[in-house]
Structures are given as structure tokens and as C-alpha cells.
Amino acid sequence: MRITMIGSGYVGLVSGACFADFGHNVTCVDNVEAKISALKSGVIPIFEPGLDELVSTNYKAGRLNFTTDLSSAVADADVVFIAVGTPSRRGDGHADLSYVYAAAREVARSMKGFTVIVTKSTVPVGTGDEVERIVAEERPDAEFAVVSNPEFLREGAAIEDFKRPDRIVVGTEDARATSVMEEVYRPLYLNSAPVFFCDRRTSELIKYAGNAFLAMKITFINEMADLCERVGADVQKVAKGIGLDKRIGDKFLHAGPGYGGSCFPKDTMALVKTAQDYESPVRLIEATVAINDNRKRAMARKVIIACDGSVRGKKIAILGLTFKPNTDDMRDSPSLAIIQALQDNGADIHAYDPEGAEAAKGLLSNVTFGKDPYEISEGADALVLVTEWDEFRALDFRNLSKLMSSSILVDLRNVYPEDEVSRHGFVYHGVGRSGAVA
Numbered sequence: 001m002r003i004t005m006i007g008s009g010y011v012g013l014v015s016g017a018c019f020a021d022f023g024h025n026v027t028c029v030d031n032v033e034a035k036i037s038a039l040k041s042g043v044i045p046i047f048e049p050g051l052d053e054l055v056s057t058n059y060k061a062g063r064l065n066f067t068t069d070l071s072s073a074v075a076d077a078d079v080v081f082i083a084v085g086t087p088s089r090r091g092d093g094h095a096d097l098s099y100v101y102a103a104a105r106e107v108a109r110s111m112k113g114f115t116v117i118v119t120k121s122t123v124p125v126g127t128g129d130e131v132e133r134i135v136a137e138e139r140p141d142a143e144f145a146v147v148s149n150p151e152f153l154r155e156g157a158a159i160e161d162f163k164r165p166d167r168i169v170v171g172t173e174d175a176r177a178t179s180v181m182e183e184v185y186r187p188l189y190l191n192s193a194p195v196f197f198c199d200r201r202t203s204e205l206i207k208y209a210g211n212a213f214l215a216m217k218i219t220f221i222n223e224m225a226d227l228c229e230r231v232g233a234d235v236q237k238v239a240k241g242i243g244l245d246k247r248i249g250d251k252f253l254h255a256g257p258g259y260g261g262s263c264f265p266k267d268t269m270a271l272v273k274t275a276q277d278y279e280s281p282v283r284l285i286e287a288t289v290a291i292n293d294n295r296k297r298a299m300a301r302k303v304i305i306a307c308d309g310s311v312r313g314k315k316i317a318i319l320g321l322t323f324k325p326n327t328d329d330m331r332d333s334p335s336l337a338i339i340q341a342l343q344d345n346g347a348d349i350h351a352y353d354p355e356g357a358e359a360a361k362g363l364l365s366n367v368t369f370g371k372d373p374y375e376i377s378e379g380a381d382a383l384v385l386v387t388e389w390d391e392f393r394a395l396d397f398r399n400l401s402k403l404m405s406s407s408i409l410v411d412l413r414n415v416y417p418e419d420e421v422s423r424h425g426f427v428y429h430g431v432g433r434s435g436a437v438a
């Protein structure tokens with residue numbers, strides 16, 4: 001199969017490299033020249049474990065190519081995936097579909113022969129209909145089908161998720177497109193990944209419903225964490241106790257600073273907006289969005305309380321900036337709101353993140369970035385663990401207690417048991433556990 005991937009970001013690059021690894025002939029397109037020239041010279045513009053090797057192997061084997069020339073890449077393709085960004089539209093929170101529609105128009109102008117156009121970007125219900133209208137308007141003569149195929153990979157585990165997905169969802173009722181998509185995903189059939197075919201609108205909604213459900217689950221356990229702090233219970237045990245029930249499951253029940261990242265915040269908001277437009281409000285998700293927004297500033301208040309009620313003039317060391325470990329993605333990371341709130345209260349912020357610092361520098365001001373946890377902790381009044389990178393799981397607290405001016409740990413990911421850090425003279429504050437700040 002000749003596959004063209006429009007957009008070579010977190011989704012397009014991973015999907016393109018994985019399809020190439022399955023033996024398909026893939027061309028990844030991006031309109032950012034610097035990204036394409038970096039990729040051609042072997043530099044991966046994002047951090048995703050294992051991606052550099054996967055890209056380099058398939059590039060050398062000639063199955064994976066990179067270009068800014070969309071039109072020649074599309075002309076040769078059997079299938080064109082659109083994997084461009086769909087950020088929140090400034091001002092109203094709807095998904096901004098301008099990149100998708102612009103890509104669709106460009107694809108229409110260049111395609112030759114029967115072409116399957118697949119939206120891999122996360123797009124609201126009805127977007128496929130509009131893409132179809134745009135393509136038909138641009139090229140009334142063309143033979144094509146528009147398919148929805150949402151992506152469910154998680155940054156940080158993207159290759160594994162793509163190659164061994166829980167399911168593949170394909171929205172099309174066109175027979176020719178169905179057989180093309182079967183061929184695209186045939187290598188995964190062999191891994192017995194369930195491929196679920198449905199109509200396009202249903203497929204589009206599955207992606208939003210899935211993300212909204214997960215965001216709601218996180219928000220649920222975060223509210224339980226607050227309640228645990230009030231009543232003297234332990235949220236980790238509550239999570240374990242309910243997670244053992246197979247109807248509930250144990251995933252996405254880790255209390256923390258609230259969800260962030262490039263998907264949940266914008267997708268929950270877009271679903272709320274779509275539902276309002278259709279006069280069928282999704283109140284659970286509206287509440288989820290509001291609770292999660294408040295939570296980030298509440299985490300800053302937790303730090304302030306841990307510092308005896310004030311962070312003015314105090315040095316606060318922040319461990320981890322990305323919204324989760326194993327990515328350099330800073331989009332909508334809770335750290336941004338937490339740091340801003342601490343700065344608003346007069347804190348002097350020093351931060352370290354293994355991969356996210358470069359992106360964070362463009363989003364934060366007046367933050368001093370360090371090269372490891374110990375450098376930023378020198379003279380610090382409190383250490384705040386925001387993202388649970390592996391390298392923060394075995395900190396040398398003996399050393400930290402000597403370096404810091406007060407031994408306070410605010411562990412927003414519940415990485416440490418209280419007794420392990422209190423042995424070294426630290427005052428411990430977790431989330432929803434005994435000893436936590438209410």
C-alpha cells in the first residue's frame with residue numbers, strides 16, 4: 001500500500017513509521033520545512049521512546065520518506081491520512097478544524113485515481129461530511145472515499161500502542177474503502193487486534209467519548225482524593241479497592257494534579273461544545289472540565305499550605321514539567337498553571353524536566369531551569385514532584401535534606417510512601433493520603 005501521512009507530529013510520525021515498519025510504503029508530509037529537513041538528516045523533532053530507531057531503520061530501508069511536497073506525495077498514494085492538529089479554537093473552545101479542512105483541500109487538488117482520505121486527527125462528529133463536501137467541491141471529477149480512523153495511541157508508549165492497540169476503529173460504509181482499510185491494517189489483524197468497523201459519525205464520536213470517559217475517571221478519583229484528605233482515608237487504597245472490581249478496572253485511577261496534555265483538555269471541551277450545539281448537553285463532562293481546571297490552582301494552594309501559608313520570596317523546586325513522563329509534550333500540562341499560580345503568590349521557581357525543558361522555556365517566564373533534581377533543590381524551601389518520571393522514583397533524600405533550606409516534599413503523584421521520606425527529616429504532603437494537606 002502507498003500511504004501518505006499529512007502532518008508529521010506526534011501522531012503522524014509515529015503512525016507513519018509504524019505503517020512503514022509493517023512493510024507499507026509511507027511518505028510523511030509536513031509544511032514545516034525545518035521538521036522535514038531534520039527528519040531527513042536523522043533528527044527526530046519530538047521525544048518518543050524508540051521512535052528514532054524505528055524511523056531510521058525504515059528510512060534506510062526506503063519504506064519511509066519525508067517531504068514538504070504534499071501534491072506529489074498525494075498523487076502517488078492509495079490512502080492519504082490527515083493527522084494535522086485540531087487544537088481548541090481560540091475564544092470558544094470548539095475544535096479548530098482549519099488545518100484539517102486546508103489539508104483536505106490540498107489533497108483534493110493533487111489526488112489521482114480512487115483515493116481513500118482518512119481523518120486520523122481527532123475531529124468532531126460531522127467533520128467527515130464536511131471533508132467529503134470540500135473534496136467534491138474542489139474536484140467534482142474525483143473518485144474518493146472519506147473515512148474516519150481515530151488514533152488512540154498514548155504519548156510515551158506510542159509505538160507499542162500503535163502496534164498492539166486495544167482496538168482499531170474505522171468509520172466507513174463504502175465497500176471499496178473498507179477493503180483498502182483492511183489491507184492497511186492487515187499486519188495488525190495478524191496480531192489479533194480487533195478492528196471495529198462502523199459508520200463515520202459513530203467512529204468520530206467514539207474517540208471523544210473514549211477520551212471524555214477517561215478524563216472523567218481521573219477527575220472522579222481526584223475528587224475522591226480531596227474527600228480522603230477530609231475524612232482521613234487513603235485514596236490509593238480506595239483506588240485499589242474499587243479497581244479490583246472488573247466493572248471499574250484499575251486504570252486511570254491515580255489521583256494527581258489533574259489531567260493535561262495535547263488531547264484530554266481540548267477534546268473534553270470540544271465534546272461539550274458539540275453537545276451544546278446539538279442541544280444535548282453532556283453535564284458530566286462539563287463538570288469534569290470545570291473540576292479539572294480548578295484542580296491545578298488547588299495544587300498550588302496545597303504547596304502554599306505546605307510552606308506554612310506563604311511562598312512569597314521562597315524558592316520552590318519543581319520536579320517534572322511535562323503532563324506525563326516519557327514525552328517532551330508541554331501542551332496544557334498542569335505544571336504550567338501550578339507554576340503560574342505559585343509565581344502569582346511570589347514564589348521563585350526553579351525547575352527540572354528530563355525532556356520537557358526546551359518546550360517549557362517557550363511557555364514559562366521567570367523560571368530558572370536546572371540540569372538535575374539536586375541542582376534545583378539547593379537552598380529550596382520545598383520540593384514539588386509534578387511529573388512522575390522514572391528518575392524521580394529513587395531520589396537521594398539524605399542528600400536533598402542537606403541541600404534544601406527546609407525539608408518539605410509535596411508529592412503530587414504519590415510516588416513516595418510517607419515513612420520513606422520522613423526518615424530523612426522531610427515533611428511529606430501527598431494527594432489524598434494520610435499526612436496530606438487538606
Ligand code: NAD
Pocket residue numbers: 006007008009010011012029030031032035070083084085086099102103106120121122123151152153154155262263
Ligand atoms: P502535532 O501538532 O504534533 O502535529 C501536527 C503536524 O501537522 C504539525 O507538524 C504541523 O506542522 C502539521 N501540519 C499542519 N497542517 C499541515 C498541512 N496542511 N500540511 C502538512 N502538514 C501540516 O499534533 P499531534 O499531537 O500529532 O495531533 C494530531 C491529531 O491527532 C490531533 O487531532 C490530535 O488530537 C490527535 N491525537 C493526538 C494524540 C497525541 O497523543 N498527541 C493521540 C491521539 C490523537
